[in-house]
Amino acid sequence: MSDDILIRRDGRAGRITLNRPKALNALTYEMCLAVAAVLENWRRDDGIDLLILDATGDKAFCAGGDIAEMHRSGMDGDYDFGRRFWRDEYRMNAALAEYPKPVVSLMQGFTMGGGVGLGGHASHRVVGESSRISMPECGIGFVPDVGGSYLLARAPGRLGEYLGMTAARMGPGDAIHAGFADSFLPEADWPDLIAELTRTGNASITATAASPTPASPLAAQQARIDRLFDHGDLAGLVNALQKDDSDFAADTLKSLSRNAPLSLAVTLEMLRRLRAGALRIRSALELEFRVSWRIMEHGDFLEGIRAAIIDKDRNPRWRYGLSDVPADAVTQMLAPLGQHTLNFE
Numbered sequence: 319m320s321d322d323i324l325i326r327r328d329g330r331a332g333r334i335t336l337n338r339p340k341a342l343n344a345l346t347y348e349m350c351l352a353v354a355a356v357l358e359n360w361r362r363d364d365g366i367d368l369l370i371l372d373a374t375g376d377k378a379f380c381a382g383g384d385i386a387e388m389h390r391s392g393m394d395g396d397y398d399f400g401r402r403f404w405r406d407e408y409r410m411n412a413a414l415a416e417y418p419k420p421v422v423s424l425m426q427g428f429t430m431g432g433g434v435g436l437g438g439h440a441s442h443r444v445v446g447e448s449s450r451i452s453m454p455e456c457g458i459g460f461v462p463d464v465g466g467s468y469l470l471a472r473a474p475g476r477l478g479e480y481l482g483m484t485a486a487r488m489g490p491g492d493a494i495h496a497g498f499a500d501s502f503l504p505e506a507d508w509p510d511l512i513a514e515l516t517r518t519g520n521a522s523i524t525a526t527a528a529s530p531t532p533a534s535p536l537a538a539q540q541a542r543i544d545r546l547f548d549h550g551d552l553a554g555l556v557n558a559l560q561k562d563d564s565d566f567a568a569d570t571l572k573s574l575s576r577n578a579p580l581s582l583a584v585t586l587e588m589l590r591r592l593r594a595g596a597l598r599i600r601s602a603l604e605l606e607f608r609v610s611w612r613i614m615e616h617g618d619f620l621e622g623i624r625a626a627i628i629d630k631d632r633n634p635r636w637r638y639g640l641s642d643v644p645a646d647a648v649t650q651m652l653a654p655l656g657q658h659t660l661n662f663e
Contacts, residue, residue, distance in 0.1 A: 323349045325356050330367040330519030332360045336436075339375025344384045345432040347403045353436070354410040361418060367519030370512060371423040371437055376448065376505075379425040380433030383407070385458075389623040392614040404463070404610040405660060407435065408603040411465045412662050415439035415599040420521030424508055425449055425499065435464025438498055439599070442524045445490040446505035447532075451498050454485035456577040459622030459634065461585050461609050468602035471592040473497050475540055476547035479555075482585045483547075484573040491532035501528035542566055550590070552583040553641050578618040578636045583643040584609060584651050591652070600662060607660035608652050617651065 324335040334353060336343040360366045373379045388400040414421060414436065423437035424444045429451045437443060438451075445451070453462040453470065462470055462482045470478030473496045480486065481496060493499040501524050503511060511527055536543070546567060549555040559571040574582060588609075592602055613619040618636050625634035638647070 320348055320352070322346060323352050325352065327366065328370075329516035330365075331516040332356065332363075332366040332369045333516075334369065334371050336373035336380055339373075339377065341384070342378035342381035342428055343373045343375065343433070344381055345407075345436070346384045347387075347406070350403070350407045350410055354406065354413060357410070357413045357417065366419070368420040368422060368515065368521045369417070370515060371421060371440060372508075372512070373424075373426070376427060378428035378430075378433070379423075379437055379449075380430070381428045382431035382433060382454075383464075385623055386627065388614070389620060389628060392620050397614050400614055401611055404607060407432070407464060408607055408610075408660060409662055411435045411439055412599055412603055415465060415468075417441070422515060422521055422524055424512075425451065426505055426508075428452075430454055431466070432464055434466050434469070434498065438469055439465055442501070442521050443499040444501050444503055444508070444511070444524055444528075445493050445499040446503060446508065447490065448505060449490045449493060449499070450487045451493045452485055452487040453482050456483055456581040456585060457485050457622065458626050459578040459581055459618030459620070459636070460613055461581050461588065461606065463603075463606040463610060465599050465603055465606075467585075467588050467592060467606055468597070468599050469496075469498055471589050471597055471602065475544040477536060477540070477543060478589050479547040479586060480536075480543045480570070482589065483577065483582050484570060485577065486536075486573070488536065489532065489534075491534035492536040494531050495534035495537045501525055502531050503528055539566060546570070550586075551645075552579065552586055552643055555586070556640050575640060578622055578634070579638045579640050579643045580618055580636070580647060580651070582640075583648045587648050587652060604660045605652065608655055611655055611658060612651055 322338050324337050391399040421440040422442040423440035425437040427448050453466045470482045490502045559567045
């Protein structure tokens, strides 16, 4: 087993600890496969009552997926590595969300993208004072994935649109309000909580040990967010923001202007479709995979990674402008994949 992820038994618990603190515990393909394998191994193990997901270091639980290899292969015209990574990762996300035993996640610092796919689907999600949770994919020409669209679609009002499209970071109070976390506990108390979990195998103590939930700035803005983001397409949303004279609207428009317009439009449509149907984690992941399959070849993903990670010039050249994303481009990105449809077998 790689030192990047530490998997072991500890009392009544199975422990999974991300161990790449210098890389903000970014999730590699090998780490993803290791998590998937141990979830299967522990599923029917009577010696394990619950699972604990945590990470080393104080800066991040997991700042996302390790996407540098996807960029390298994609630039060479090889899209299979990324598709294989995403397929296996999404299956792992579903396994976590549907796990028959309690899963406790402790999400300190940055929890972004792929980190949400790990910690955000646990049954008992703990945040602390340093927690900063976000879905920043639209900023790199992608869409909220790893089941993030499922969490966003379930968020109160139109918070899902706001969080998924602006990549806004949630502190602990916001994360609990939006449904990305369950309990707040000061991080100094986490070792004692882990010790009690491993001793008893009783996940319910995460709730009894919790401290009062911090205030949520997002909750205070809920009514404004619901009004501004209640639009069926990106052009209507942008128009509403432009007409609103509040600082909040101006800041929101500035955030959207940094992100890939095609990704924004697709995200808006994904959330609409998920809310209109039976909202299940597998439905969300299957819809996300339609985008993942096409995003390197037909979207802005490679350009977004170039600007943010490779050249770091922060000057991406997106395919479309904020007000001119063709409707058929969105439809094509979300079209069924036929024989390539994501399955969970």
